[in-house]
Structures are given as structure tokens and as C-alpha cells.
Amino acid sequence: MTLKETTPVLLKPSSVSLKLKLPVLMVALTVAFVVTVSLLIYTMAERSIHEKVASAKVSKAHAGAQALRFSIDAAQRDVSNLAALPTTFRAINNFERVIGMIEVDDKIGFLKTHYIVENPNTEEERAALVDPGDGSYYSQSHVTYHPTFVQTAELSGYSDIYLITPAGLVAYSVHKKGDFAENINDSVLADTALSRVAQAALAAEPGSVVVEDFSAYGPSGAVDAFLASPILNKRGDPVGVIAVRIGTDFVQSALNANLADDGYENIFLVDPDGRTKSPGMIADAFSLLSVLPNAPHIAAARAGEAGNFTATVTALGTPATAVVVPLDLNGFDWSVVMETDSAQAFAVIHRIRWMVLSLIGASIVVSIGVSWAAANRVTRPIHQLRDATNALAQEDYDIAISGLSRGDEFGDLARSLDTFRDKLKSADEAAEREEEAKRETDFVVDEMSRALAQLQDGNLVSEIEHPFSKDYETLRENYNHSLQNLRNSLREVVEASQHVDRFSQEQRAAANEMAERTESQGSTLEKTATAMQDLSQRLRETAEKATEVDSTMRGTRREAEQSNEVVRSAVAAMDQIQQASSEIAKFINMIDDIAFQTNLLALNAGVEAARAGEAGAGFAVVASEVRNLARRASEAAGEIKTLTSASEEHVANGVSMVDKAGNALTSIIAQVSSVGDLVSEIAGGVQHQSQGLEDINTAMRELDAVTQQNTAMAEEASASSQLLQSEARTLSSVTGRFQIDPPMSTDAPASWDDGSDTPAASHEAAG
Template structure:
């Protein structure tokens, strides 16, 4: 390994050596400073924790002392002694039994358990309720202001004669039973025999009347103005207030915790963190909890905390007189060493930065030696490979590497001169061979008729004129043969067009002659038809005149029918009016009969006969009204049908009038047609004579077209022979061999001409660019 390290390239060995030295020095300094900072941070943290624990212990003792002072001051108030005596007298007045009081304020309390203290008067008219009403509001306000859970008043026999909360302990005796076995019973018994101003306190324990919630009690004796003991005043301490005092320390950070634990290992306060533990819950046996159970307190560094993380724990004993508590302060190691961790990270970054800077500086320093050496070695490799064109970069340096470079430059120049002479001779031979090879190939192409090849790559200066002369010759031949090919193609194309046009013209001329013959025959037939049509038109004109006279007579008959139907309609309307009058009379009769029936009903027995007559009259009037309505309906239906008949007759009259008018028009038109037919017959005869003359001229044109077709066939064959001669040349622009096609000699007949015409309409022909355009439009016009 050491040998490999010593044989490393200088550009790697030198920076690596310097970097290792710097890393070793920086790491040693970093570890030293970190150790010093760690010890300093540890001492500072311990000092702060001890001060914090001492301050919080004083706060806890001060809180207990404040509660004792408040209780003593309250007990010395004559109001308390008077209240105890008044409650005792009221109970005696009500029979001397607390059962009825307990029934009224606990068992029979109409309010929920949590709101029992809001009942000031049970409303039973007892002396106790009257006394309770006078003092209860004052005790309830005191409870709220001082933050107590409950306030208790006992008489000298141990009976609990008053509480604010009215829980299940109210009305029981502190010397016996469940209450006597509780913490409240214990504190009563101690206070019952205490001197004035003495305070009895019991530690937190589950209290059954408060649903087994943790409860601690204080009590003191109550004396009247004469110094006579009248009872005991007790309070139930609030749980949350003590926990709030302990957890209020801001120096705990986000992860630290402070709580009170008894020597039994059970907590006396809540944890700052939900779910970790509750009051009187057994705390997990971490090392410092085990120690305080054994009576050992102090500093525990780097131990496991209740959170499971590495912590610093300080346990401080609290001798409260009534109990031995331990104040536990727990700090999370990752939190109180956070600043130290930042310092450690900065030291690591500093060391890394120093290493990087050292590597960069050492690398740059070593490059002042290794780069020139690499350049010298590269120059030697180039000279050894025969590359003498590049300069030796280190030749101008003033050190030993520069001297080596200058010697290498002199050696390189001598080798270059020797190789330059040999290369020049070889280059002349290669240039000559290339010229001969390219010129020989170009001549072979020219001999084979290929005029597209030229010598594009420049020749050496001595042979460049030969290349230019060859290219000029090929260019001249290419232009000349190109013109010949284009003219031959143009002649062939035009010959084909002339041949095709002549054949088409011959066919059309023959068709025209046949058509003229058919036209002449058709005109003869048309003349006979027009004459027959003129005679028929004259006969139709007479028939139409008779029809017009009959239509006019029918119109007069329809007019008389319209007048008769109008009279029927007027009669129907008058009958309808009469029926309406009859219907009104029937309605009035019905109404009178109804009124008569009403009056007969009022008359009683005397009008019964009149009522029967009125009923019959009413029925008769109703039937008359129904008959009138039915007749009216029939008349209305008849009137509607008459209206419909009148309308139809009117429409018939209008239709006949229109027929008369149209027949008159037809008669006039037929008369005009007869006259026109006579004139057409004369005109068609003259057209027949002209068509006969046109047929003679067409026959003569057909003979001339046959002669033109024969001449164009000969011209096309000669053009095909010319194309075959020039097709062996290959020219630039795609003309030459690309145009070498077989051109058949066409047999011109009328059927072939028709097929040529059809193919020419269906498929486009190939067109060639020409320099000597013939008059194309002349053939189209022809």
C-alpha cells in the first residue's frame, strides 16, 4: 500500500499529502474545541437546572404556605364560627338528624351533580335551608376566588354539616364509616385536637365522593370569640393549580418536563405532555425514579428519561411536613445540547472547507510542475509519432523543464527537414498518377457517348489547363447534341400531333356528311308533320269556340242557384228568431211558476193545490223550452248547411267563370299556332335546300383530309429515325439515354384515329422543353 502511494503520479501524490496533513491538524483542533465546548455547555446546563429546580421548589412550598395562611385567616373570621353554630342550631331545630338535610341537598337535589352547588335553598321550609340560604353564596364566591375544589364545615362531633359542592360526603361523619377512612376524615381528626392557628394537611389520595379523583385536604380548628372550639374548617386543594405552578418554567424548552413524585413513585402533578402520566399514576421506573424510591436524589446525566430519549434529570427533595415529595426536572439531551450540535456541525464544515481549500491550493501548486511536465511528454509523443508541426510549449520556460523543451525543439527541426524532402517527391508522383487516371476515365466516357461527365476536382497547377480544355470541349459537344436531341424530339412530337389531328379531322368530316344526309331526311318528315299540325289546329279552334259557349250558359245557371240558396238562408234566420222568442216565453213562464210555488209553500195547506198547478205549469214550460231549443238547434244546423251550399255554389260559379276565360285564351292561342305552323312549313323547305348543298362540300373536304393524313404519317416515320440516331448520346439535364424509347410506326385508319382521340382525352402526354417552338396554336385552329 505504501509503495503504491509513493509511486502515484506527482499530480495526485502531492495534493493528497498536503490534504492529509491539513485534515489531521484540523480534526485534532476541532475535537479539542468541541470537548471544551461540551464541558462548558454541560456545566452551564447543570447550573441552570439546579437554579430552576431550587426556584420551583420554593414556589411549591410558597403555594402550600399560602393555602395554609388563607385557611388560618378564614378560620379566625367570626363568620365561620357563627356559621357552624347556626347550622348546628338549625339541624337541632329540624329534629337533630342530618338525613333530611342530605336528602334535600344531595339525594333529592334536582340539579346535576356538577351543578349541585347552585342550589341555595331546597325550598322545604326547614331552618337548615334558611341558614344555608344566608351563607351559601358567600362560600361559593370564596371557592371561586381562591380556587378551592370544595369547602367543608364540621361540628365538634365530626358531622359534615356544610359543603359547597354537595358531593356524596355531605351529611356523613368524619369519625366513622367511609368518610372516616378517607383523607378528609384523617385531616379532621388531626385538626379537631389541634391548637388555634395550626393547620393539618394530608397528601393526595383517591377520594371516593369525588369519583376517586386525587384529592389533598387542609383543615384547621374553629373557635368562637370566647375561645370555645365549635368545629373544624377544611378545604380540598385544587389539582390543576399545583401542576400549573410546576409546569410554568420556561427554561424547560420544548421537550423538557418538571413534575412532583412521591417516595412511592406516584406522581403528584400532571406532565406537560398529554398521555405521559396523570396524578397518582405510577411513573415508569427509569433510573432516577428507581433512585428516588430508594431515597437517593441528585443529578443524573445522560440517563433515559420518561420520553425514552437521553436526558439530564435533577431530583430535589421537598420536605412538606405532611409528605415527602421529590421535584423532578428533566431536560432532553438533544435540546439542551442543540447549540453544541450546531457548533460541532460548524467545526465539521470548517474542517471540510479547509480540506477542500487545501486540495484546491495544493492541486493548483502541483499543476505548476505537473502541467509543464505533461506538456513536455506530450510534445515528445508528437515528435515520436512524426508530428513536427506543433511547437514545444515549455521551450520558452527558464527552468530545467524549459531546457529540455529547447533540446527537443532542435531535434524535431532536424527530423522535419529530412522527412519534408521525401514527402515532396512522393507528392509529385501521386499528383501525376491522379491526373492520368481521371483524364483516362473521362475520355472513355466521352468515347461511349456520355457527355455528362466533366473533371470537377482541380488538378495540380501544372495540369490545370489540360482539365479546363477537356471540360470546355465536353461542354460544347453537350450543347450541340442537346439542341439536336431537342429538335428531333420536337419534330417527332409535332408529327404525331399532325397525324392525330388529320385522322380526327377525317373521321369528323365523314361523320358530318352522314349527319347532313340524315338531317335532310328528317327535315322532309318535319315539313309534312308541320302541315298536318296546322290542319289539326284549325279543327281544334272550332271545337274550343263551342266549349266556351257551353261554359257561359252553365255560369248563368249557377248564378240563379246562388240566388235561390240565399232566399232559403234568409227564411231559416227568421225562423230562428221566432224560436228564440218562444224560448224566452218558456223561461219567463218557468220563472213565474217557480215564484208561484214559493208563495204556495208560504201559504201552507191553503196553497197546496196552487202549488201542484204551479208545478205542472213549470214542467210544461220546461218541456216547451227544451222543444224550442231542439228546433233552434235543427234550424241552426240547416242554416249552416245552407251556408255551406251557398259557398259551394259560389265556388262553382267562380270556377265556371275561370273556365270560360281559359277556354277563350286557348282559342286565341290555337289560332296563333295554326298561323305559325304555316310559316314554319315554308321555312323548313328552304333549310332543306341549304343542307343538300352543304353535304356536297363536306364530301370534297373528306377527300382532302385523306391526302393530308398520308403526308403526316411519312413525316412521323422520319422523325422517329432521327430520334434513334441521337438517343445514343447521354446529355446533361436528363436528355439523351433517358429519352431513348421505342417509337412504333402507326397505321392510320379511321378506327385507329378514333382510339387515339379517346386516349388523348384520358391521359396527359409527356412534353419536352424546346428552343425552336413551332406554331402550336395553328394545329389546334386547324
């Protein structure tokens, strides 16, 4: 880029058209006058309005601050006076005394039941209940003092009035909220503003007022402040505390007294922490007790500095003006902040500004209109000639040239321009004829180049459809005939390659199938040979086992024969035992007879001894003992006889069982002999079968070898078919490079190599 190109071109008067020069000069003079006068008027009006608006806002802010200061001071004086009234003193004493006189164990529950739970009024109207009708001393005192406190709260705008005993019990409240009959040290009121202000008032100086700033108070569900003062007896000792609860509406009514609810003025209180202590006049501008953004006027309010801010923003981020007025109140550290929407506060200035701008705009429009009308009569012929010249430059020879009949310089110029247009028109027509001939030649060359390029890519259907001029038409027809002859010859080659491919594919499929079947047959023969070999091995093992069983059966038969001899010996021994038992029975009968005879002799000896008197007393004793001995011998002989009889029965049973065992062993020996003969025959048959299976196994191995040779020959035939098909595909691939048929649709490929719809691809998909 050169220096000349980068240097900005200054607008010179000679480069500006005459059509612009005349109106611009007139507009510049008119606009300069109108703008100067309008700006002077607007500046003076804006300064005056700013001063008046600022003064009005400051006056409203100070008036709100003064009203709030008066309300707070009045409330503190009111609380101090209430604490000094004898009525308040009697009320706190009576309520504390009659609570102790309630004749139930749960005195607090009694008060809550009658004044809260069973109160027929809504929560906001519980103060309307004067006497619940329970007949208690507390209710009698309530009837006496309640109307006075209700009237005081309504006249002063208090949210509630409390009487609190030195022990911390809330003995009375006007509205009977959740804090009624609660102790300030218990969980409900502990660490609340009411608890703190009551405890501070009990320790405060006589006549002083203790305050608690606005904070969230749970029993009321709102943001409240508290004022409290001690109630003293004649000796100056505290007998309780009177406390009042004031809501945010108490301070807001004082702040809003001099403001109109027009939606663009907002006044509220801010503490040194930057938190809002009262609601604003504009809804949703901020949340109560929330920390405001650190705008300039909020920073001044936190520092307790007065100020007037003309350019700041509200908590919502809108431009505003603000006035800050610090308050000097006992126990409260607040600053009054008044915000005014800038757009609304200076709406008059905006209206004047638009009026001035409208006046300037109207003056410019009128000046332009007049200047244009005056200059148009001079510049119109010049512009008409300029338009005609531009049209000729753009080869528009049909434009009408005006001013040909004029007798001045504009007429001479118009007639010269008309002659020049005719000459340009003739020259352009000659050039157009030459261009047409060149386009025809270029068209023939382009079509032939395109057709030859497609022929080079193998496209044999790229005939030239568009007719040439009569000088070149013979060339197009010769090219199309040559292309058709080449296409017919190549189609015959393609068909031959397709037949070769199809036949080789069929041969390959048959060879593959034969190879697979032969391979399957070989596998089956191999499995059969393996199975026959396993069967032969198992038969051989079975023959061996049968031989072992035959040998075992022979040994078993010999042992059974030996056992039969043992049984016969046992039967003979049992017979001898039975004969011995019979002999023993005879001896036992003999002993029984001897005992009977001995008993008779002893009886006779006792009779004789009795006859002998004292001389036979000793003999009588001996006879008695002999009798006893004979009796025991007889009893023992009887028992032995019984046992001998049972033994004979058991021996007889044993003889019978041994006879049966001998018979069973004889039968077993006969059966074992039969089984042994059968096992011998089976062993011989198994050995004969094993030899037959060995012959079959040898034949199967020979058949498996022949099958493996057939499989190898089938695989060689399949490989030869595959090579033949590969050669056919190579031939199809070569012929597939040429397109000999037109595509079926616009989406078909221009060449066989572009897709899978070729004969080679079709055969491959079929294979």
C-alpha cells in the first residue's frame, strides 16, 4: 500500500457537487442560529430545575428525619411516664400477686389456655378479649387494667405493651402473642430483643429508657424494636419492667408523612453496618435487615455523614439522586436515606431537551427543503446529462437524452451526446457478432474435449448429444458412430468374461462342496475307527474280567463246600449238647427227690423233738435248719430244671437253623457251579468278538486313508477353480473400466470402477 493510498482524502469544495453546495450553505447558517439559541435556553432551564429539585428533596428528607426524631423522642418519654404512673405500679403488683393465686398446678398453662388457646378472636384481634369468664383473680385484674393499656397502644402506635416481673415472667401483654406468660430466661424468649431490653431495664437508673434496635423477633414473626423502663416502688427498688414493642410501620409512617406515593421516591433507615432498618416505599427494592450495596450514598449513611448525591444507583441498579440525613436519637444509630429515580426527578429537563432537539430538527428539515427547491432548478439539467453519460458507459443505449431542444450550452451538450450514443451502438453490434462466432468455436472444442476425456476414463456412452453448427456437425456424427462400434465390441468381451466367471464359480462351488463332504466323511470315519478301537479295547478288558470272575467263582465254590462240612460238624455237636442236657435233667430230678425226702425226714425229726420236750429242743433247731436247707435245694433244683429245659429248647432251635444253613450252602454250591460255567462261556465269546473287532478296526483305518486322499484331491480341484475364477474376475475388472451402457438413474456411477454394480461385482456377490 502506497502513501497516497493511506493518506485520507480531504473534502475540497471543488469536489462537492453543485446540487449539495447551495443547500448546504443555507442549512449551515440556519442551523447555527437555531442551535445556539436553543442551547442557551436549555442550559439555563436545566440549571434552574436541578437546583429546585435538589432543594425539594433535601427538604423532604429533613422533614422525614425530623418527624421520625419527634416520634422516637415522644415514645421514649411516653415509656418513661408510663413506668412512673401509679396505675402501672399497681398493675404489675396485682398481676404478679394474682398469678400466684391461680388454683391450679400449671398456672402458666392456665393463662395460655384462657387468653390464647380458647380466645374466640383471631390472632391479630386477641386484644379484644377483656374477660375470658373463668372467674379467676387474674381475669378480674385484667378487666381493670387491660382497657387502659389497649388505648395507650392504639393512640401511640405501639405494636404491644408488656409488664415483666423481676423474675422475668411476662405477666401481661396487650396482644397476647407467643411471648405472653413466658419467662425471658426460658427457651422461647432467651436471646431475643425483649429479653435483652428487660434485663437491661431492671439494672437501669430510675427514669431511664433502654432501647433495642430493629431485629427479627420470633414470637411476632416480624422485625421489631423495643423500649423499656424500670417500674419502681416508693423506696426506689425495681418491682418490674414496662416495655413497648414498635414495628417498622411506626417509623415508616413518620418518614413518609411528607412524601407522595408516586413510585419513584424511596425513604428508609440505614445503620452503621449498612443494613436496612425500615421498609422502603418502593416494593421489592430490598429486603428488610439486608445489607445494601456499597453505593456512595450508602457509604455516607454507614459513616453517619450527611450529603446530597446527584449521580448514584439504587439497590436495584437504577440511576438515582440521594439525600443522607444522620439522626441523633437516644439508643438508635440511624441515617435517613432518600432515593429518587433520576428519570422521574428530572423528567421536566428531559421534556425540555426533547423540545430543543425537536426544534433544531424541524429547523434543519425546513432549511433542507427550501435549499433543495432553490438548487434543484439549477442542478437538474446537469444531473440529467450525467445520468445519460453513466448509462452510455454501462452500454445502455435505450436511455432518453433530455434537453435536445434547448438552445443553451446544455442543449449543445445533449445533441453531441446523442450522436456519440449512435456510434457506440454500431460498434457494439459488430463486436457482438464476432463474439458469437468465437462462442460457437469454443463450444465445439469444449464438447470434444469433454467427450475425449470421458472416453479416456473408460466411459463408452459419452456421446455428444448437443448438435453443432453445420460446419462441425459431421465431426460430431463420426465420433458418435465410432463410439457405438467400440461399445458393441467391448460388450461381447464383457459377456464372454461373465460366462467364464459364472462357470468357474459353479465349478468352484461344486469342488468346495465335494471337499467339505469328503472331509466330513473322513472325520466320521476317523471317529468311527476311534470308537471301534475303544470298543475292541473294552471287549478285551471285559474278557479279562470274565476270566477273573470265573477264577473267583471256582474259589467261592471251594469255600462253600468247606463251609458245608463245618455246618455238618456243628449239627453233630449240637446233637451231643442236646443229649448232655437230657442227662443233666435226669440228675436234677434226682436231686429234687432227695430234697423232698430230706424235708420229710426233717419234719419227722421236728415232731420227735417236740415230743421229747426240753431235751429235744436242740435237735428241733437242727431239724428246722435241715428242713430249710432241703427247701432251698428243692427250689434251686427247680430253677436249674427250668434253665435246662430252656437250654434244650435253644439247642433244638440251633440244630434246626444249622440244618437249614447246611441246605442253603448246598444250594449255593450248585448255583455257583452253574454261574461259573456261564462266565467261562461268556469269556470265550468276548475273546472271539474282540478278535472280530480288531479286523474291522484294520479295515476302517484303510478306508480312512483312502478318504484323506480323496479330500486332498477335492481341495486341489477347489484351488484350481478358485484360480480360474480369479482370472475371470481379472478379465471382468479390465472390461469393467469401460462404461458401455447408460446409467439407470442420475445416481448411477459414471464408470464401472465407481461402484459394485459391475458384472464382476455381481458375480462375486453371487459367489
